[in-house]
Amino acid sequence: MQITADQPAQRAPASPTHDRTKKQAIDNFLADLSPWDILYLRGRIRDATIVLSGLQDLPPELICLILSYLSVKDFRSCRLVCKAWATAWAQDSVLARACRNFFPGLLETYPTTPGRQLFSMAVNKRKKWQRPxxxxxxxxWNQGVSGIFRESTPPPQLGPVPVDSWYPSLYAKEKLAWQPRLDRVVVDDLQTRERHRFLPPGGAMAGIQFRLVCISDQLLVMREANQPNRKIFIANLNTKEWKTISLPGPFATAHTEGKTVGIGTSTGQIVAFTWGGKTTQLDLTRVQTCPPGSERLFGGVANVLPHPTQDNAVFGVWACSRKISSFKQISFVVVKFEDGQPVWWATEDIPNPRRHANKDxxxxxxxxxxxxxxxxxxxxxxxxxxxxxxxxxxxxxxxxxxxxxxxxxxxxxxxxxxxxxxxxxxxxxxxxxxxxxxxxxxxxxxxxxxxxxxxxxxxxxxxxxxxxxxxxxxxxxxxxxxxxxxxxxxxxxxxxxxxxxxxxxxxxxxxxxxxxxxxxxxxxxxxxxxxxxxxxxxxxxxxxxxxxxxxxxxxxxxxxxxxxxxxxxxxxxxxxxxxxxxxxxxxxx
Structure with missing residues (x-):
């Protein structure tokens, strides 16, 4: 015999009066039983198995609420408690919430992929780096004919030409960009084993020299190597077209994603560029890049982060510090811009490990x-x-x-x-x-x-x-x-x-x-x-x-x-x- 208790979520809370009435009804029932009836009833109760409501009986919404208080380690441990718990935590809606909590941006990057598949993919990527x-x-470095990478237009050299690269190299999206000289860039794709060479408009004889800045799966971004350091060269990795933009101040930072580039100058301006779109200088007149009483760090230069799916959106990030008693609090100010105008603002602090230090x-x-x-x-x-x-x-x-x-x-x-x-x-x-x-x-x-x-x-x-x-x-x-x-x-x-x-x-x-x-x-x-x-x-x-x-x-x-x-x-x-x-x-x- 199995007795299953009613689920608390399926009935209204009982009042004290109702509890007393229920107990009185049970007492009246037992009073009408003969001793043999009571012995029979006691045996049935002794042999019964009482099953209380478990995690698996809760609706997914409540399980997701519990999930919000767990770490990744706790969540993975809960799935190993028993089969019933494994089933409860493995529901698609629960795993989708787990992806949202533990792996921000995963659901937005793959909106049509089930949560179960996404969670498994994210965990496997991390397990890969646990190998001993x-x-x-x-x-x-080789600027001649390579035995590793293939080219659609091979160089004039007949064999390998080992060289040194004294300039900063870049790597992103399986693409490695490096410079044998300041007037050219070599981009090697580590997955497809393809090599592409980029020379400035007019060829190497044009006398243009540049330094690598950033790279995405679509764009290669460079800055001029000499003063006044206000010119940016952007090459399309697919078509090998070039574009040149002039900055309102000396170059400081740049980030690229897809076909969008965000650039910060050392004098505080921000410029956003989209391939096939327009170049926009962001409006900072209504933006508080440093909270009152704070001091700008890194010269007040902003890092500009492009949005992966919105070509018209970038995020400006500033670092600052403020004095609190004898301590300093480090903060980041993040402002979202759409079409050059600020639309969202937030700050986040680094916890000061000495914030509650011993006075002595x-x-x-x-x-x-x-x-x-x-x-x-x-x-x-x-x-x-x-x-x-x-x-x-x-x-x-x-x-x-x-x-x-x-x-x-x-x-x-x-x-x-x-x-x-x-x-x-x-x-x-x-x-x-x-x-x-x-x-x-x-x-x-x-x-x-x-x-x-x-x-x-x-x-x-x-x-x-x-x-x-x-x-x-x-x-x-x-x-x-x-x-x-x-x-x-x-x-x-x-x-x-x-x-x-x-x-x-x-x-x-x-x-x-x-x-x-x-x-x-x-x-x-x-x-x-x-x-x-x-x-x-x-x-x-x-x-x-x-x-x-x-x-x-x-x-x-x-x-x-x-x-x-x-x-x-x-x-x-x-x-x-x-x-x-x-x-x-x-x-x-």
């Missing part, structure tokens, strides 16, 4: 901050800020235990913004290498020893990829990589990356790393290293080889998007501040 090892491919603690605290605003997934997310909490110029980022908030569990953090859902997300990371030092300077890494000096960071699918360099007593420079999963993500384990032997300290300090769903890409002077997760390691290590050249090249450069910010003063300290020590370290010969 990595394999790498070293590819030498006089320890200085610093925040290393990256404001590159690079893409962090293929569903409309950008990493507004990647940051790290650290104290004075020591290799340990420890903060006074009496001051550290109980809610904070990591030394690294990131704030992302999704342009499709217009929502923010915070992530925390606990690194196994607390000896990494972020000096916040693009100066060459000239300190010797086994100190790890921060080089670059890239957020992708909520995983944080860090790059740091070391220099030994023989001036051998190695670049080390580390992948960290977000705290509470439920993912563990990361690939072991083979260290890369670099050429010189100047290159070590200015290296950029890239990641997408398929590769980790590390361009060097002599070539590019492409990593993939693997179940077995590759033999050896990548080494950047030398090529004899008589030319004198300009050094690698990029817009300074990293800094170290003092977020808590030490008013009683008589020793030089950590910032001064950091600058001394950066200029140490």
């Amino acid at each position: 090892f990595s394999k790498y491919t070293w590819m030498r 603690c006089n320890q200085e605290s610093y925040l290393g901050l990256s404001f590159a605003c690079r893409k962090s997934d293929n569903c409309g997310s950008f990493a507004l800020g990647i940051y790290r909490s650290q104290n004075q110029v020591q290799t340990l980022p420890s903060i006074c235990y009496r001051c550290l908030p109980a809610t904070r569990v990591g030394d690294w953090g990131a704030v992302s913004f999704n342009v499709l859902t217009q929502t923010f997300k915070h992530y925390e990371y606990r690194s196994s290498r607390p000896d990494l030092l972020w000096i916040g300077s693009p100066q060459p890494h000239l300190t010797t020893g086994r100190e790890l000096l921060f080089v670059d960071a890239h957020l992708w699918n909520e995983d944080l990829l860090l790059a740091a360099s070391t220099i030994d007593g023989n001036m051998r420079i190695d670049l080390h990589l580390q992948t960290i999963h977000a705290v509470g993500s439920g993912f563990s384990g990361e690939p072991r990356w083979a260290p890369i032997r670099l050429r010189d300290p100047v290159h070590a300090a200015r290296t950029r790393i890239f990641q997408d769903d398929d590769f980790v890409v590390v361009p060097t002077i002599g070539g590019v290293v492409m990593f993939e997760p693997s179940d077995s390691p590759s033999e050896g290590r990548p080494v950047d080889n030398f090529v004899d050249a008589l030319e004198t090249h300009q050094p690698l450069d990029r817009w300074k998007s990293e800094t170290v910010i003092l977020i808590k003063d030490d008013p009683t300290s008589e020793i030089p501040s950590a910032r001064v020590t950091l600058l001394q370290l950066a200029s140490n010969q």
Whole structure:
């Protein structure tokens, strides 16, 4: 016999009077039974199985409400409790809500795909980077005939021509763009193995020189290499057409998505360009890019993020700080523009780890901050800020235990913004290498020893990829990589990356790393290293080889998007501040 209790959601709440009447009716019923009837009834009750309402009996709307309070790790654990719970959590509407909560922009990117399929796809992408090892491919820069990439119009050289690329390279959407010289760009597609070469209008003899800025699956964006730095060249990757636009101020930042480009100048203006459309300077007269009482960071320069599906929409992002008592709060201001006019505005703060510090603690605290605003997934997310909490110029980022908030569990953090859902997300990371030092300077890494000096960071699918360099007593420079999963993500384990032997300290300090769903890409002077997760390691290590050249090249450069910010003063300290020590370290010969 099985007795199933009524579901609470299917009946109205009983009043106290109703409960008393019901109990009285039961008592009257039992009073009319003979002893044999009572014995029979007791046996039936003893052998009965009482089944209460479970999670599977709740409507999907209530399960989605519970889901809003869970992390990815909690959600995946709930699906393993029992078969009934697995069925309840696997409903299409529940999985669609899970995608919306945990993977912003996924539903908007694939609106016709079922939630079950999307959730499985998102989890599998993250599981890929849990493999224990990595394999790498070293590819030498070659401007001649390539045995790897095919071209519709081969170059005049009969064979390979190894070269050095002293200028910043770019990688996005499986496309690797690099420059053998300042008057040309080579774009290699790592998936299709096709190569395209781009020369300025009029050919190399026109005397135009440019630097790579950004790349999408449709556009290649470059800036003029010389002053006044106000001219932008845009090439269509499919048709190889060129367009040129003039900026109202010197170039500072640019981002591209699809056929839209957003550009910020060093004097504060913003320009949006759409291929096949028009060039628009945004109206900033009614925009408050810095809250009252705040100080602009990075010179007040904005990062401009295009919208993946709206050609007329871009988002301007500014970083600022404001003093709260003896603390500094770092904030991001995000403004959406449509057809050049502001239509939406929001701010988001980085939690200050010393916001509730012990009053008797006089320890200085610093925040290393990256404001590159690079893409962090293929569903409309950008990493507004990647940051790290650290104290004075020591290799340990420890903060006074009496001051550290109980809610904070990591030394690294990131704030992302999704342009499709217009929502923010915070992530925390606990690194196994607390000896990494972020000096916040693009100066060459000239300190010797086994100190790890921060080089670059890239957020992708909520995983944080860090790059740091070391220099030994023989001036051998190695670049080390580390992948960290977000705290509470439920993912563990990361690939072991083979260290890369670099050429010189100047290159070590200015290296950029890239990641997408398929590769980790590390361009060097002599070539590019492409990593993939693997179940077995590759033999050896990548080494950047030398090529004899008589030319004198300009050094690698990029817009300074990293800094170290003092977020808590030490008013009683008589020793030089950590910032001064950091600058001394950066200029140490």
